[in-house]
Amino acid sequence: FPSMLLSRLKSKGKVDVPVINAYTDFFVNGLWGKKEIDIHFVPNQTIKTTLICNGVPEQNIFVTGIPIHEAFKERTALRHTSRKKILISGGSSGLGDLYRLLKALKREQPDRADYYVLCGKNEKLYHK
Incomplete structure (x- = not known):
């Protein structure tokens, strides 16, 4: 939810801070901000492709896996x-x-x- 809010605020010019998404699931739902997010750490190539198809620049997406403690x-x-x-x-x-x-x-x-x-x-x- 914070990702979506920050993405909207950035698109309206109300916020100018770097925002990074670290995806913790093997799917992308509507609560994730996408286009206005600076960097996306995704679990796999499938999610990367999904984001590219949704207009996210490829150079902003890094396949890192899901973070594990x-x-x-x-x-x-x-x-x-x-x-x-x-x-x-x-x-x-x-x-x-x-x-x-x-x-x-x-x-x-x-x-x-x-x-x-x-x-x-x-x-x-x-x-x-």
Whole structure:
């Protein structure tokens, strides 16, 4: 949302500051500012192509991948196995009955994969 607002303010000449988008999803929605943004850090070539088709100059777009906190890299390196890795997310609020889903998966397919759960702000889920 701030990206869109800054883009609009820049287009009206009300703001003259550099603005950088760092995309954290593999899609671009209408809440991202596009043309007035100075630099776009995108997760992949597909997103770069999408932005170019929407009028963003190619020289303003850099394919960098999705930013990942160092703590996740360290844990992944320590737990490297040949097993599948499955990421489960309930969004920024950790919504859905993710705990029950995990219990069912472990019961049906024990030890077939490593499950990573993004809990968002859901402290109760995090502690479970």
